[in-house]
Amino acid sequence: MRCYRYGDHAVVLAAQGPPSLACQQRLWTLAERVRTWPQVEDVVPGMNNLTLICRPLRMAFDELTHRLRAAWMDAEAEALSGREVDIPVDYGGEHGPDLEEVARLTGLTAGEVVSRHAGGDYVVFFLGFLPGFAYLGGLDPRLHVPRRATPRLSVPAGSVGIGGAQTGIYPLAAPGGWQLIGRTCEVLFDPTRTPPTLLAPGDRVRFRIASVRP
């Protein structure tokens, strides 16, 4: 683990070694703890790291990193498990226009792609890219497929896709290059709701098959 300064009002704690669920769990626990520190404005987990964004002129770097290191050591014991979130997905058809392409790329049938995707246990490692967009760990390696050669100009909100070793759900209509295999009617982001996002770091996600269309 190392701590380093990032600009004039942020500090990063970066864990060493390859990313793992255990390490990420420690980071979520740490995030919850440091969020209440008076000089801290925002706490953002990334992959294997945690960034503290501080109020201007409130960050005494040495003192902050000292406390952060101590809190990191302390966070080892307990691990945040998160909520379990069930996401119904309509696979294939107009909701998943790339399902056949994913089947072709993986050498599986469309049905096998769906059952492997819905059979996985996923964990929200962190959020970014768009409000409510979760970086999920746990995609079956057999389902790793390259992104589309030509990104779509607009992917509908709720689209479930695969890009490389990642699977995820588009919370908003946005341009995107992932292979779309389905869509959920769950609302991933609603700024008027508390909390505003369906998923948070540490949540465990299961995709449930609502329907499968060719």
Add this chain to the structure above:
Amino acid sequence: MSRGAPVVEVLRAGLLSSVQDRGRFGWRHLGIVQSGALDALALELGNRLVGNAPTAAAIEITLGPARFRFTGATRVALTGGLFAAKLDDRPFSSGWSIPVPAGAVLSLPAASAGMRGYLCVSGGVAVPRVLGSRSTDLAAGFGGWQGRALRDGDALPLGAPAWAAGIHAPAFGVRLPENACGSCPQTAEAEPLTVRVMPGPEYGALPRATRRRWWTQTWRLSADSNRMGYRLTGAELDRGGQASLPSHAVVPGTIQVPPDGRPIILMNDAQTTGGYPRIGVVIAADLWRLAQLRLKAPVRFVPVTVAAAWAACWAERHYLRRIDAALRLAGLPGEPHDDSNG
């Protein structure tokens, strides 16, 4: 004329106008971006000039021209870029605070210097707070006025002025902050703007020649720069084969080097996480100067320590405190206070 609560009518929104306050904080871990005024110092100054709390929302105007009408008597200030504006037929320039009769029309020509103006109105733009802020998140489509850029014909609600007695006080002006956009380069031929940067976490991992080039080269602001990011044009930077990093949080001011070697400076609407090497971070006290740089104008970067970054931040606070003191001497509120909607 409306008989309800006073509003500001957008007669001409121009290139890009939106409602912005200081920004949205505390939600980055859910992927929710900061947003907020790109020239935060101008917003703070403008709010003071009309007796608002520093957190009140204003209209951020990109370049202009733009035109607004006020349905009730109020007080307005224009800060940020330099505009030879007119209130009906009276000249009204940046850095001035002026009483406005009901029905008056404020016309802004295109900025003569700088890139963004802030129209601050007594009581602030009273759109609902969403996730603690009135700023517009243009990409996600929420906050501000209906989650979008302003259009001709919009009518924005105004809050009740905390400084009701001061609305009719005579017009006055203040000195703009040092190095304000009057001294910013306006054309491609001008002397470059100097922006102070703290070397970033991946700075040391880049090849020496790349680091030297970064500091010695005069860069230009590319035409495809926006509130999300400023793209720089110049000789491309060789990353030395450095691969992408594990995703990490990014903050406004971060200078990223993507694989094409063309640096991007993240601005307020940038996404919350990224994975490109961070060559540097523009210090907080210089972000507003950068926000006023015109497209295609030249800019260069100088390295500074955190001590220098904080000293610059203190200098800004000191400037605002002097403004506060001057306002108090003139019998105006002159310091941050609570207002019902701020």
